[in-house]
Amino acid sequence: MSRRALAAGRVVVLLALLSAAPTPGAGAAPTPVVRIDVLGLFHPQTVELVAVDAVSFRLDRGGGPESVLPPGAAVTLDRNGGLVRVARARQLREAGRGCTVTPAVPDGRIEIRLANGFRRVFRGTVVVRPATAGDWLQLVAHRPLEEYVAGVVSAELGTAAPPAALQALAAAVRTQALRWRGRHADEGCDLCDNTHCMLYQGEENGAWAVRHVLEPLCDAVLVRGGQLAMAPFNACCGGAPLPAAWIWPGAADTGPVQPCDRCRENSDAVWTADVAGPDFLARIGSALGGLVPAGIRIEEPPGRSPVVVLTGDYGERRIPVEEFRIACGRTFGWNLIRSNRFLVRADGDRLRFTGRGFGHNAGLCLAGAVAMARAGAAADAILDFYFPGCRVVSRASTASSQPGW
Ligand SMILES: [Zn+2]
């Protein structure tokens, strides 16, 4: 896309924003609100909600009254069967089907504290209810789409990155969020806060500051063939990108991949891992369904995802590299097998992995985007490089601008 096209896009964005402004007597275009399942990985049994700013608290028990918590006040919630019990100042007060905490001032903050000491601050409404998936409490943060996007961008890239890189990532995040809406509908929310969807940490990492950097392109999404494009991003491709369609079979055509030579100076561009072979193979074999492998090799069939071949008495088991990397991440942590592009060789009873990049190697390379932005590239040029064949358009011009997203 050209700068002129981007400028035209900005006009569209501006018009869209103007048309969304409340007009007396006319219905304003709805702002999408994203419902994010937060801290679900902790399966919290008890949580403390602390009013950083004044908040309204409402217990859902058939029209109960609201109460206002002044700054510093806290309520403790715990699960009791199908109900949420509420205690304030350590006094058990009542129980209901759930509760809603809403800032009493614009963009007011609520801090969530877990029993293990973990804390996180959110702006906007937080709903607490019994989880349907287990015996813990489900916490759902409700945030306007743009605040959610800023939160993901700050969690993934922080505030120190150049504005053009932050804006390019925001367009990818916005596009993915819209494509994935309803992904967690069974759980009564839209997206989760971990890498299953995208990393979201509320107001940590300077989300509030990032929000203002994103303003110039605050409605941009990527489309391909008139549809929202697949727009994944990775920390660093190490100069070894993979087409998204290879990694996620069944994905729509994601277009060609450009060789990325922008991230080669990044500390994640090349990695090595040296492990005790028998222990590594036993643990990863167990994680992959009870295999007892004796050997490992990598194949890169032309036009398809790399495959990890685990050999043993059972013959050969071929594992797509993304599945293998995720299994390794859950088993050994994410810093061992760091990407989807690597080689392995046996040296005695050691296995030596050498790889390139950090993450799944597909889509927008964040290290490369930062390098391009530092060299003067604008967000549209970065998106054009990493998503060739896509167009950047205003969200308002797509079907995703309809009510209910
Ligand atoms: Zn998810």
Ligand SMILES: [Zn+2]
């Ligand atoms: Zn790269």
